[in-house]
Every structure is written in C-alpha cells, then in structure tokens.
Amino acid sequence: MIFSDPASVAVVGASDDPAKWGHWLARGALIGRDRRAVHLVNRSGGPVLSEPTVRSLSELPEAPELVVLAVPAAHVPAVVDEALAVGVRGFVGIPAGIDDGVISRIRDAGARLLGPNCLGLFDAATSLHLAWGRFQPGSLGVVSQSGQVGLEIAGLAAESGLGVSRFVSVGNQADVTAAEALLDLVSHDLTTVVGVYLESFGPGIVSAMAELRAAGKPVVLLTVGSSSAAQQAALSHTGALTSSLDVVDAACRRAGAVRVSTPAAVVDLAAVVSSGVPRGCRVGIISDSGGQGAIAADLAAVAGLSVPSLSSVDGLPAVASNPVDLAGAGERDLSNYARAVEVLVRGGDVDTVVLSGYFGSYGADTPSLEDAEVAVAHRICSLARETGVPVAVHSMCADSAAVRALRAGGVPVQHTIERVVAALGDAARLGALSVAAAARSGALSLPLAGAPTGPELSVPAGRIESGDPFRGDPCASLPHQPGYLTARELLSFVRFPRAHAVTSAAEVKATTLTGPYVLKADWLPHKSEHGGVKTGLTDPATAFEEMEARLGPGTYVLEEMDTREDAVELIIGAKRDHSFGPVILVGAGGIHAELFRDTAIELAPVTPATAREMLARLVLAPLLSGRRGAKPVDVTALAELIAQISATLVARPDLSEIELNPVRVGPDGVLAVDALIIPSGDRLNDTSGRRVA
The missing domain is CATH 3.30.1490 (Dna Ligase; domain 1)
Structure with a gap:
C-alpha cells in the first residue's frame, strides 16, 4: 500500500515557487490530507502554500510512510540516509542522477523506490496526487516509463472524458518495475482498461499483461523501435529477420494485449474498450451523409474491419443498407439517430457501430434543439450498455452538450472519422488477441525428445556416419566450434539427409x-x-x-541431395531476445529468406497448434496447401518440428540461436538440409570458424 494508499507522506523539497517541482508535489499531496498525514519539508522552514513546514524529516513526530524526493540529485543521499534512519519505507525519486550507492542503501534497508527520474504517481481511488500535472479521475490506468508521454496520455484521457484511475511513472525502474505497477492494477477497482508506455521490457511484463487480460482489463501498449532499433545478428538469417517490434508484437499476442503507435491511439482504443471488447470485426456504419458513410466504409476496410450486409432492417428510418444513410431522417426527427443505432446493436449483424456526421452539432448550432439532442445521446449510451455492442461517434462538433453526454455515458466521440475507425479496428484486433491468448494459456508445455511423427520420407534420412563431435545427447556440452555437424547431433529429433x-x-x-x-x-x-x-x-x-x-x-x-521437386523451402529459427527470452520464427527460407522477409514470430515455446497458426499467416501459406494441382505438404510434421525447435531453445540456456535453413517440406515429410547453432555469448568468425572476442 506504500505507493497506492500510504498512511502518511512527506514532500522533501516543498516550495512556494509555482515553477518548481516541489510546489506541484506539495500542492498535490495536500489534496489527500483528509485521508492521510501530509508533511512538507523545506530547509528554510518557511510556509509553503500557507502550510507550515519542517526543516528535516527528523523534526517530524513520526516517520512518514512515503517520502517524495523533490530535491536536486546532489542532496538526495543525505535525505535518504536521514529518512532510512527514522524508518521511512518508501521513496518516490523525482530527480535523475541518483547514484547506485543510494539505491543500494534503500534496497538493503528493505525499503522501496519508485524511479528515479520519474514524474510521480496518482491514484484517484485514494486521493493520492504525487506527480506534476493535473489528472481527471476516470477508468484508465497508466503505467509509463516516460513521465512526459504518460502525462500526455493522461491529458488526452481527460479530453476524451475517459480520465485516469491510477498513474505510475516508473522512470528508470531502479527498484519498482513496470511489471509490478501493472500487477497492482489487477485488483484496482477503478481501473477498467490499462495504457502502457515502455521503451524497454524487463521480466514479468508478459505475465503481468496476461493477468490484467484475465481480470477483464484490456491492455494497450505503446512502444518505440520500428527501424533503427531492429535487432540484427550477424551470423544467422533469424536475427536479420527479427526486429524489436516483431518480438513486442509476439509478446502482445502471448499476453492478449495490443500495440498501437501513438498516445492518441492509446486513449482512442481505451475509450472504445473501457466498457467491453468487441466480439468481432463486423462494423455497422450510420451517417447523415452518403459521402461520410462511404469514407467511413473505406477506412473500415483499411483498419481490417468488415462492413456486412444487414439481415434485419425493420425499423430503420433510412435506406436499408450498410452504410446506413439517414438521408435527412435525423433532421426531421433527432430520435431517428437512436432508432438506427438500436436496429444495428440489436440486429446481430455487427459487432460495433459507428455514427458519423452532424450529430452533436444540432444543439451547438440551434440552442433550442440542445435538450432533445442530449436526450438522444443518453439513449445511444443506454443502448450500448444494454447490448454490450460498442458504439463510437464521429461528430463534426468538437464540443457540445451532446458530445459531453455521450462521453460521460461511455460512448467515445472524436472530431475525425479516421480516429474513430482506427480505434474500432484496434479494438477488434484486441478482441481476437484476447480470445487467442486465453485459448493458448496452459497449453505451452512441450516434450523435448522424439522425432516428429508423420509419413516416411522418400529421400533417406540418416545420421552422421563419421567424424561426429558428440553422438546423440541433446543435453551434452557444446564443443568449442559448433558447426553443421554439431547442430545435426544436437537436434537429434530433426530429419536430415x-x-x-x-x-x-x-x-x-x-x-x-x-x-x-x-x-x-x-x-x-x-x-x-x-x-x-x-x-x-x-x-x-x-x-x-x-x-x-x-x-x-x-x-x-x-x-x-534432396531432389523432391514438390518441396517448399522454409526457415525455422529460434533466438534468445534480450527482453523477452526465447522466440521462434518461421518463414520463407533458402538463400532469399532476407529478401522476401515473409515471416511469423511468437514467443517460445509454442504448441503445434500455434505453429500452424504461424504458418497460416505467411504469404507463402497457399504453397503449403497445394496449388495448381500440387499435393498439400505435411503441415502436421512441420508444425511439430517448429514446436520442438522452440522447446529446445527454452530448455538450453547455453544456446543463443538455433536455425534450420532451408527446411524442405513436401507431401511425404520434412527434411532440414542445413542447420546452425550459436552458443550464448559466443560470436563465430564467418570464414575460419574460430571464436573471436
């Protein structure tokens, strides 16, 4: 409870100067003084915000449970030593540059540190406001490695009417981690959806996001690293085919979370799913302009949504098609907007609904219509709650009584149609990821021994007949210079020529x-x-x-040589990612693997069922099922091999990478015709095979 509902807090460095951190933190701390003791510490001893201060923590009658460090980094060691001496158990480290020795002393004393280099924390449920900035209470939990990005997300959440339930800026994560902050939100009643910004990923992030998903709290992740941060490995194709975001997306699939690209997208998606995640990707579009409806339909296709025909059209006050064009029906009677929404949310043909156009502007342009428009807004909100079908609105008016009523009732409103449709597309993707993650949980334990089952190869498969570095022990130590022969022996369950x-x-x-x-x-x-x-x-x-x-x-x-003409060449690669651990890759193989970059990636280990899903995502997937009269290849054996490779890397911490390239799969089975293993921490010279520094 130290960082969520402390019994007492002290702001060290409290200031009366509005331009200083100590002023914002003192003012925020005083908001919660009806719930907890609040102490302001200022070395001059003068009043701050008309409140008395003390010159040091030792002057207080009792040790505060949580201390906010709002002093320059040079003064932090003395403050921490004094705080530990009087029995303080928690610190919020605002300044950057707190040295490792101070952090070690905090840990050794059994105390905890949030930060350093953080913006602070906020909890709407406990009136805890120990951060720079203002926060509107709401339902979005925010955990951010960057204080500024987190503050931007909080500001956008306030504008959208969503608000923030808890805000935690983890900064450098010297002690308290983002994973811990996320786990704290699992039981946080006010939080219904979670937005996360991270630049690095430590242990526990995937399991924390999965626990939030299991608790019914969708997770929206924002991160960076699309191109220059791509992780390359000089020795393998696998490393060259795997970027940092590829692995992050695999982690999201494992956890049932979704990644977006901007702070606005975090809030837009959070607003859509705060009251429920869509059951599918079918969207119903209602507009009072044919042009705006058509634009929404085009954007829906780009966002991965489908715009199905409507089977139930009774009661529609307009042309019975999707998009639904009200064609003036809304102007004749504002309640027609709600009638159209009701037909779509109750009809069973769509999973989400978009209302696009002039609605929200009537009361702003014609004040006498304001009450009627607000009443329709309330009805739309009720329909969304009753049916569980998310409704999102694009209004040509940025702010009006009806817009505010929609947002207050849980219906997100945006001033541009592209933000509305993009959020619904992300919501549908989140729903699919959540379902898939739930189905996969508990099905990740795989055996290591035994070759994949399947029909015998027409090409004889055999073992090395002479010169083998070691024979048949998958747990044996690696030789000094592992090559193809070593890889064949290590991967004894793989069929080679x-x-x-x-x-x-x-x-x-x-x-x-x-x-x-x-x-x-x-x-x-x-x-x-x-x-x-x-x-x-x-x-x-x-x-x-x-x-x-x-x-x-x-x-x-x-x-x-494998001479089967009907074989398809793939690459199967497993590597140890520095943030998420073992990952498994499958894709188009052979000498052109890096040229085509047709890959699918998941965290390891994977089951054969997940391996088949990976294969289905490939552009070359139609080649596996047979085309132009060709026979389907042995996908069952291929999927089992992918699963075995993934499990092997998990079980062998002495390996950094395993790669089979190419793997040739035909109707009669799978044959690997080259293999590479890379020991952890080793780099091999590309021409001599000798280890180099």
Whole structure:
C-alpha cells in the first residue's frame, strides 16, 4: 500500500515557487490530507502554500510512510540516509542522477523506490496526487516509463472524458518495475482498461499483461523501435529477420494485449474498450451523409474491419443498407439517430457501430434543439450498455452538450472519422488477441525428445556416419566450434539427409552415399556467401579439391541431395531476445529468406497448434496447401518440428540461436538440409570458424 494508499507522506523539497517541482508535489499531496498525514519539508522552514513546514524529516513526530524526493540529485543521499534512519519505507525519486550507492542503501534497508527520474504517481481511488500535472479521475490506468508521454496520455484521457484511475511513472525502474505497477492494477477497482508506455521490457511484463487480460482489463501498449532499433545478428538469417517490434508484437499476442503507435491511439482504443471488447470485426456504419458513410466504409476496410450486409432492417428510418444513410431522417426527427443505432446493436449483424456526421452539432448550432439532442445521446449510451455492442461517434462538433453526454455515458466521440475507425479496428484486433491468448494459456508445455511423427520420407534420412563431435545427447556440452555437424547431433529429433564428415578427397571417393550430392564447409554459418556449398554434384571429389583449395583444410560434409521437386523451402529459427527470452520464427527460407522477409514470430515455446497458426499467416501459406494441382505438404510434421525447435531453445540456456535453413517440406515429410547453432555469448568468425572476442 506504500505507493497506492500510504498512511502518511512527506514532500522533501516543498516550495512556494509555482515553477518548481516541489510546489506541484506539495500542492498535490495536500489534496489527500483528509485521508492521510501530509508533511512538507523545506530547509528554510518557511510556509509553503500557507502550510507550515519542517526543516528535516527528523523534526517530524513520526516517520512518514512515503517520502517524495523533490530535491536536486546532489542532496538526495543525505535525505535518504536521514529518512532510512527514522524508518521511512518508501521513496518516490523525482530527480535523475541518483547514484547506485543510494539505491543500494534503500534496497538493503528493505525499503522501496519508485524511479528515479520519474514524474510521480496518482491514484484517484485514494486521493493520492504525487506527480506534476493535473489528472481527471476516470477508468484508465497508466503505467509509463516516460513521465512526459504518460502525462500526455493522461491529458488526452481527460479530453476524451475517459480520465485516469491510477498513474505510475516508473522512470528508470531502479527498484519498482513496470511489471509490478501493472500487477497492482489487477485488483484496482477503478481501473477498467490499462495504457502502457515502455521503451524497454524487463521480466514479468508478459505475465503481468496476461493477468490484467484475465481480470477483464484490456491492455494497450505503446512502444518505440520500428527501424533503427531492429535487432540484427550477424551470423544467422533469424536475427536479420527479427526486429524489436516483431518480438513486442509476439509478446502482445502471448499476453492478449495490443500495440498501437501513438498516445492518441492509446486513449482512442481505451475509450472504445473501457466498457467491453468487441466480439468481432463486423462494423455497422450510420451517417447523415452518403459521402461520410462511404469514407467511413473505406477506412473500415483499411483498419481490417468488415462492413456486412444487414439481415434485419425493420425499423430503420433510412435506406436499408450498410452504410446506413439517414438521408435527412435525423433532421426531421433527432430520435431517428437512436432508432438506427438500436436496429444495428440489436440486429446481430455487427459487432460495433459507428455514427458519423452532424450529430452533436444540432444543439451547438440551434440552442433550442440542445435538450432533445442530449436526450438522444443518453439513449445511444443506454443502448450500448444494454447490448454490450460498442458504439463510437464521429461528430463534426468538437464540443457540445451532446458530445459531453455521450462521453460521460461511455460512448467515445472524436472530431475525425479516421480516429474513430482506427480505434474500432484496434479494438477488434484486441478482441481476437484476447480470445487467442486465453485459448493458448496452459497449453505451452512441450516434450523435448522424439522425432516428429508423420509419413516416411522418400529421400533417406540418416545420421552422421563419421567424424561426429558428440553422438546423440541433446543435453551434452557444446564443443568449442559448433558447426553443421554439431547442430545435426544436437537436434537429434530433426530429419536430415544422410551425410558423411569428410576431410580429404579420398574419403569423398570412398563414400557409400547415393548421388546427386551436396558438399558443404561444416564451419561456415553462411555457406552460400562464401562459396562453401555446392549442390547437384556427380563428381564430389573434384568439387572437394576445388573448395578445399579456396577455403583451406577442415571438416567438410558430403550429403545426399534432396531432389523432391514438390518441396517448399522454409526457415525455422529460434533466438534468445534480450527482453523477452526465447522466440521462434518461421518463414520463407533458402538463400532469399532476407529478401522476401515473409515471416511469423511468437514467443517460445509454442504448441503445434500455434505453429500452424504461424504458418497460416505467411504469404507463402497457399504453397503449403497445394496449388495448381500440387499435393498439400505435411503441415502436421512441420508444425511439430517448429514446436520442438522452440522447446529446445527454452530448455538450453547455453544456446543463443538455433536455425534450420532451408527446411524442405513436401507431401511425404520434412527434411532440414542445413542447420546452425550459436552458443550464448559466443560470436563465430564467418570464414575460419574460430571464436573471436
């Protein structure tokens, strides 16, 4: 309760100067003095806001439960030492630059610190206002790593009529984390929807968002890092195909949250779902202008919404189509707006409703119509509450009595149609993510042993027959220089072509494998780029001599070539993300994987069912089901392999990445024809295979 409803607070650095932090924090703290003891500390001892102050915490009759540090960073160590000495248990660190030694002393004393470098906190339920700025009480919980972005979200929430239930600026998260702040909102009664801004993601964020979703509190996430922040790995295609936002989106899918791109989008979406998440993506559009209805329909398609035909049109005071054009019916009788809304929300054909156009302007332009328009607004709000079908309004009037009545009744209103439709599209996406996340929860435990089941391959699949670094132990330690042969042995459940490790032309000539052949340099991660792979060979000994002359002596791999013409090439890659841990990727494979960038990504581990969903999202998905007379490929075996790779990385903390590329899948099964493993913390030289610093 220290950071939500403390019994007493002290603002150290309280000031009478309105331009200083200490003034805002003192003024906010005094708002809650009917609920708790409030102490103002100022080293001069003069009054602040006409309230008495003390010069130090030691002058107080008892230790405050929570202390707000509103002094320059240079003065913080002395204040913290004094506070700990008198028994303070919680701190709000406003200034940046609080050194690690001070933070350690707070932790060692068993106290907690919010921040440093934070804007503070606010709780509407407990009259706790220890932050810069003004907050309108409402239902949106805000947790923000950036105080300024969080304050912008709070301001937009006030303008929208949504308001803020709790605001927590976590700053540098030296002690209290964003995950903890989110978990506190699970049982916070005033909070019905949560907006989060984060620039980095620590442990527990995904589970905290999932708990909020399970508690019926939708989570809207805002973050940054779309291009320059993309995470690249020099050795694997997997790293090059995975950006920071790809992984964040995978985390959102796991938690049942949704990511948006702007503070306004956070509030717009939160306003739509604060009273309920849409059941689907079907939208009904009502307008008093044919042009505005058509624009809304076009925007709906862009937002991923469908505009279905209406099966039930009885009672519509207009043309019975979707979009519904009132065509003057609203001007003749304002109640026709509510009648049209009622037909759509009760008809069962749509999941959300947009009302676009002049409504909200009648009372502003013709004051004698204000009461009637407000009454219609109340009726629209009642219909949305009764049916659970979200209604959103685009009004040509930015503010009026009817607009305020709609917002107060839980119906969001925007001055532009694009914001309304975008929010409804995000709401439909959130609904789908929530349902999928709930279905996936509890189904993520996977076995590690055993090959995927499925029909036998027409191409013989086998193990390495000589020169193997270690044999068949998936828990064995990694050798100093892991290459393709090592990867084959580690991934014992994967089907590979029959192969030999060879170090001389004589060994190549003595092969018992069946051609055509493939020759590979074992140690090269990117074999094609360095001429380290040759395919379709009928004279592998000559090819070996040429390759060895260019690349030098070492271990090479002679392999039977997969010649199935109906196989589709994919990449399966698993990597350890620095924020979210293991992730799994599947996409278009082969040497052009980075060119096509056709991928699907999820947090690991995944079930075979989730793996099939990933495959269905790919652009190349139609190739898997067969087209132009081709037979469908063995998607069951492919999905099981994806799940096994994901589980292997989770179980092997000594691995940073696993990559199979390409994986060739046909009607008769799955065959991996190259593999790469990267140990955690290791970077391999791209041509020598030797580890470098």
